[in-house]
Amino acid sequence: MAARPLLLALVALSLLAGMAGGLLRADVALPAMAGSAWQSQAVLTHAALMICGFLGTVIGIERAVAVKLRAAFLAPLASGAGGAFLLLGQFELGAWLIVAAAFVFTAVNIVIVGRQRAAHTWLLLVAAGAWLIGNLLFATDQGTVATLPWWFAFLVMTIAAERLEMTRLMRRRPAAEWSLQIVLVALLGGAAWSAVAPTAGGLLYGAALVLLALWLAAFDIARHTVRAHGLSRYMAVCLLGGYAWLAVAGAAWAATALGLPLHDAALHALGLGFIVSMMMGHAPVILPAIARIKLEFGVFFYLPLAMLHLSLLLRLVAGVAGDPLRSTGALLNAAALALFAITIAGAAVAWRIKHGGHGTLPTGKAHP
Template sequence: MKPKLPPIQLPIMAAVLITLLAALWAGLIRVGWRWPALQPLLPALHGPLMISGFLGTLISLERAVALKRPFATVGPVLSGLGALWLVIGLPLPVGQWLLFLGSVGLTAVFSHILRQHFANYTLTMSLGAVCWLVGNGLWLAGWPIFKIVYWWAGFLVLTIVGERLELSRVARLSAQTIRLFVGAVALFLVGLLAVLVWGDAGTRLVGLGMIALAIWLGLYDIARKTVRRTGLTQFIALNLLLGYAWLFIAGLTALLVGQTVAGPLYDFMLHALFVGFVFGMIFAHAPIILPSVLPIQVRFHPVLHAPTVFLHLALLLRVVGDLGKWQPIRAWGGLLNAVAILWFMGQMVYLAVTSKR
């Protein structure tokens, strides 16, 4: 008998997929491709849709499935509705409120997790949820994206590094190593607070925090050892290590450049972080996350390496366009990044279908 999809998970995942496609389309319009927008505000919503709509809803759903508590599903339902609301082009404040309430839901989930199990890694991921809540609240209050984007980045960075710290428990990290991790997280959080008052100095502190976290991950994450293995384990490790390199590059750019409102260096820094690091993490964990969220199995196949390599090469092309101020190269880099993401999604669907045979 085939397993039935849960009534809540299926529509939420549908909203996640629609939001991702809309966010990619919006990003390609922003990068210079003269394609029709689904609605007038869509290009300006590229960042909020990708971070709060797509990633926020997906992470909230993952936590709800893991927790197995009915109240945990409220967050992803609200953020999924908010994302679709914005995609369609309905009044902006309503969509913002729905996303904000979705982040309240995830924060409540982590509050429950902390009461059940207080540890460095659960605290780090909880702080990530708070960053998403603050970022969405500031966006609702009318703050400019170039200031609040660092809080959204904090949501993803702290969620990821918290998960990696949890998985690194098997390495039995020393107390000194844990203190270094806590210090890097503290530096990153101080930078986020400073951004709201001293934009340039705060951005540089955020960059320094990202550098510290990237170095810590590169030195102490178990990916350093598992990369020597084969199959899925090696695939995950390779993606992780590439992502840590991009996190370091994004942090170095923020440290050297400081606050920027727009322009090539701003584009370079954000996409090194959100494409190189965040999507690197998504590619790494997708074969594990999807079966945990949906009742499917995904067999690993080395073919997954192809879109992964393509993603990073396309990002390098975009970097060349940004640094050289060559708009056509930058636009092609953005387009090929979207192709890599869709290619990877297609491969995952194919592997899920063929796993049933």
């Protein structure tokens, strides 16, 4: 696709700017950004850049590749461009481009449901709807209390749908599907309630996150594949570690709703501990499909994963204690993401050296 380099550039822009904004929010000094015109925009739109400009665009690309429709690429193009315009200070244009992205993305998921009517495809459609609602709230400037629960619901339900699909590879217990539906209805209820009753909505939302973590621990195939070897074990370790952080995020989200100073813990245990862990786990399988690269897996993939979890633990514990090490933890979070990018690049080079640019990646043999 001719737009592929543009899409990758937009993804990189939102990721780097979002990371810079997050570091500045955590009081990390970035000398190279001193006096930059977009510095304040990176701080103000940190969440939008990371969730919509980066993750929304990546998920949009993945879905467009899967559905094999050129028009489907309009969604990631719009969300990527939206992130760029937010960074340029064009809030209204950027925000409504992100709304347009979610609208097209929802339409793409309707096509997917039409092709395959299954529990996980319906759930992917509901997740797309949650992103559309969150983006509309963002564009109409309803504030983070109203917007963030919908944005995270989009990401959390997308992951839940993918994990629900994977349960087909094992004997699914009768309670698995309906119990997940109850948990996710509670999650959506908490997101909607948060706009009008932040305390009650936050408590329900946090409880739903904890229950989802328990559901994943009980029903997901990762608890079996962690005993495997190679890529399958690595993916399972990423997933199980993420589920632990999901439970922490739920508890912190509920505590924040009660007035405790755990806002940073709630957002980053969820955004970094859970969602980025999922990203690290799935990247060796998804990247070859959407970026046309092949990766040589090795134990070195565990290094950025370990760095992410340890730095997040430092950040959150220090943050609760009011320690300046919170900034160090945030800086190490960013370093973990950078190390993961280097690891991916190194794995791609290693594959070409080992295989001479030939062969196929055995992604079908890895079951997370």
